[in-house]
Amino acid sequence: MAKQILLEVVTPDKLLLSKEVDVVVAASVDGEFGVLAGHVPFLASLAIGEMRYRVGNQTDYAAISGGFAEVTGEKVTILAEAAELAREIDLDRAQRARERAQKRMAQAQAEQLDYVRAETALRRAMLRLKVAGRTQAV
Numbered sequence: 001m002a003k004q005i006l007l008e009v010v011t012p013d014k015l016l017l018s019k020e021v022d023v024v025v026a027a028s029v030d031g032e033f034g035v036l037a038g039h040v041p042f043l044a045s046l047a048i049g050e051m052r053y054r055v056g057n058q059t060d061y062a063a064i065s066g067g068f069a070e071v072t073g074e075k076v077t078i079l080a081e082a083a084e085l086a087r088e089i090d091l092d093r094a095q096r097a098r099e100r101a102q103k104r105m106a107q108a109q110a111e112q113l114d115y116v117r118a119e120t121a122l123r124r125a126m127l128r129l130k131v132a133g134r135t136q137a138v
């Protein structure tokens with residue numbers, strides 16, 4: 001069996017995940033990156049984006065709402081502002097957040113609301129909807 005790498009996902013609230021995996025793919029602000037055991041060390045700034053990780057033939061997904069990744073040859077640490085595993089995402093909540101954000105964006109100019117903030121909330125909601133729709137196995 002190929003060597004595994006420890007994946008840890010930490011949020012301000014909790015340790016979301018600590019698991020030996022075969023490969024991790026996450027979204028940095030510069031695009032997606034994939035990590036296997038033995039990768040050269042690097043730091044990346046994370047986008048609001050999907051993370052996936054594979055163990056054997058099972059791929060699981062998480063929604064990562066920005067943060068940082070620290071990669072060493074043995075470990076990937078994701079320090080996320082917010083993160084949810086696909087199966088933990090509350091679909092109704094994400095749909096409500098999407099509608100709220102869309103309304104705010106539409107009203108932003110007239111009512112001097114913060115357009116960028118609403119747009120960022122929309123991106124989080126859209127990501128959660130996408131990740132929640134992923135199947136557990138690929």
Ligand code: ATP
Pocket residue numbers: 013065082083084088089090091093094097121124125128
């Ligand atoms: P909302 O407006 O629904 O609170 P938000 O994008 O403002 O959404 P965040 O500030 O990113 O929420 O997250 C606050 C906390 O709620 C975090 O712990 C995050 O993981 C969790 N969270 C947010 N939306 C969902 C969701 N749809 N399902 C499960 N957990 C969620």
